[in-house]
Amino acid sequence: MDVFNFDFYQRLQKDYLEHKSLFVAFDYDNTIFDYHNHGINYDRIISLLRTCKSLGFTMILFTGNEGEKLETIKSDLKTRNIPFDLINENPLMPTRKPYYNILLDDRAGLKEAYNNLKKLTDAIRNKEI
Numbered sequence: 001m002d003v004f005n006f007d008f009y010q011r012l013q014k015d016y017l018e019h020k021s022l023f024v025a026f027d028y029d030n031t032i033f034d035y036h037n038h039g040i041n042y043d044r045i046i047s048l049l050r051t052c053k054s055l056g057f058t059m060i061l062f063t064g065n066e067g068e069k070l071e072t073i074k075s076d077l078k079t080r081n082i083p084f085d086l087i088n089e090n091p092l093m094p095t096r097k098p099y100y101n102i103l104l105d106d107r108a109g110l111k112e113a114y115n116n117l118k119k120l121t122d123a124i125r126n127k128e129i
Contacts, residue, residue: 025100
């Protein structure tokens with residue numbers, strides 16, 4: 001059964017309708033990259049990120065990786081055509097606290113966030129909202 005939260009979806013939809021855009025944050029390890037080599041396919045999530053970018057959303061990579069590892073990640077994102085506008089940055093103000101309308105992260109309810117964001121992007125693309 002798919003995980004879906006109606007209240008969360010309504011807030012996400014309200015944010016979109018008010019601003020005609022969203023800030024979509026996503027993690028790298030075990031969210032779009034199989035860090036532990038378990039054979040997990042993240043193509044659905046990557047496809048959703050591409051859809052979000054095509055709708056004009058701001059894409060923010062939030063990762064704990066730094067230095068050489070972060071450079072490798074940036075190269076991987078570019079090679080796999082995974083969109084990002086910012087890395088570890090708050091898009092609204094210079095503060096360490098992240099800001100986003102939705103976070104895709106394996107440790108923060110990835111399935112629920114995916115399902116809510118997918119429902120919203122489908123509704124936008126089908127001109128239902």
